[in-house]
Amino acid sequence: MAYTTEKSKDLFERALKVMVEGGSSPSRGPANYGEYPLFIERGEGAYVYDVDGNKYVDWMMAYGALPLGHAHPNIVHAVCAAASKGTLVAAATEIEIEVAELIQEMVPNAEKIRFANTGTEAAMAAIRLARGYTGKPRFIKFEGHYHGWYDDFLVNAHPHATVSLGHRNDPIKIAESSGLNRRALDDTIVVPWNDIVALERAIETYRGQIAAVITEGIMANMGVIPPEPGYLKALRELTRSNGILLILDETVTGFRIAAGGCQEHYGVDADIATFGKALGAGLPVAALVGKSEIMEALAWGGVLHYGTQNASRVGLYAARTCLRELSEDDGAAFEHCWEIGEALAAGLQELFEETGTPAIVQGVGPMLQIMFTERPAIRDYRDFCAYVDRGKYQRFAWALFKHGVYMSPSAGLHSVSSVAHSEEHVEFTLAAARKALADVEA
Ligand SMILES: Cc1ncc(COP(=O)(O)O)c(C=O)c1O
Known part of the structure; x- marks a missing residue:
């Protein structure tokens, strides 16, 4: 079935009549999401579902507020x-x-x-x-x-x-x-x-x-x-x-x-x-x-x-x-989140290298960020401003939506792994990233 977000679009028009920018935080509005944001209906485990019935592997996890995933x-x-x-x-x-x-x-x-x-x-x-x-x-x-x-x-x-x-x-x-x-x-x-x-x-x-x-x-x-x-x-x-x-x-x-x-x-x-x-x-x-x-x-x-x-x-x-x-089994949950975060970061970095894309994946265990840059590392905010292509990241994140992956479209906002993520979600995301990259380059 073709990817459509028509219901989100309709809800956004309705929202604009009652709320400034259609919502309660600028980061959830068009500044990050383009013409209109996705309206999320529910979350379960590693997934969120929007009002049009699209299912996404969620790496945003409510800006990091869900270490156990959705609706644990x-x-x-x-x-x-x-x-x-x-x-x-x-x-x-x-x-x-x-x-x-x-x-x-x-x-x-x-x-x-x-x-x-x-x-x-x-x-x-x-x-x-x-x-x-x-x-x-x-x-x-x-x-x-x-x-x-x-x-x-x-x-x-x-x-x-x-x-x-x-x-x-x-x-x-x-x-x-x-x-x-x-x-x-x-x-x-x-x-x-x-x-x-x-x-x-x-x-x-x-x-x-x-x-x-x-x-x-x-x-x-x-x-x-x-x-x-x-x-x-x-x-x-x-x-x-x-x-x-x-x-x-x-x-x-x-x-x-x-x-x-x-x-x-x-x-x-x-x-x-x-x-x-x-x-x-x-x-x-x-x-x-x-x-x-x-x-x-x-x-x-x-x-x-x-x-x-x-x-x-x-x-x-x-x-x-x-x-x-999080404390059970001697902190096994933290170990799991580190493994998943590192596997995702390594897989994405490999993809960028294989496709000759000037990008790095910088992170610490469960936290990671894709940065489109020619630099080998970004070490402070000045580097970020001078060398990171924010527009390209935003286009990439929007393309990811289409392929079933939810990362924040704001270039500064990182992704996180959670207890709910598995190797399968990493594999799915890497495949989606390959398609999204092709879309962006096209
Ligand atoms: C490092 C840091 N401190 C403070 C805050 C503010 O937290 P809240 O949004 O819960 O007010 C944030 C939010 O993203 C944050 O990233």
């Missing part, structure tokens, strides 16, 4: 059972302690835990906590790192590739939204990533004013860019020796790369770490974790952090199930 039976059961006893109590519950205990067992620096709902909220709380605890106003973030849509983070998160970024010794600050608090531009110090000298320089320039450095452990929002060997440890030493807190944003890497995230994988010890996405296995659960002494600053009368929906029962039952599944 144990998650569905946990959610239904929890909801039947009340969807929200907004009061102290035992499940909150249980999930905090599980996190404490898995995550190296999690001496104390606070729950929130989204990665953005957790990162907002982390920055406020760092400011409150140190009494210093500014913080350092890295070019191309995304920590959510809060004012202070929307500075050089993913400025458009054609905008001048300035010299790497003195990056030009770029506000990515209208309406930002102007103070955000002052207080947020921007530094290129994977460059310890640049970080040293910024710390020197703003000596005595910096509360924290916030970093993704693996850059995941402008292609997958791993830290250079030793970089995270050097960053840790530099922050510690200068009395600056290290906030590790594990929204993407947490409960994905390893049980203890990048802290475990790279042997770094953060003061504060933030989690979201995978933690809730599809429900909005996020967490802020850290050293007791620092976290205690969140006590009443200190640094405020509220939320009616914080530690929502239903979400925490899903989180408990998810963390237990």
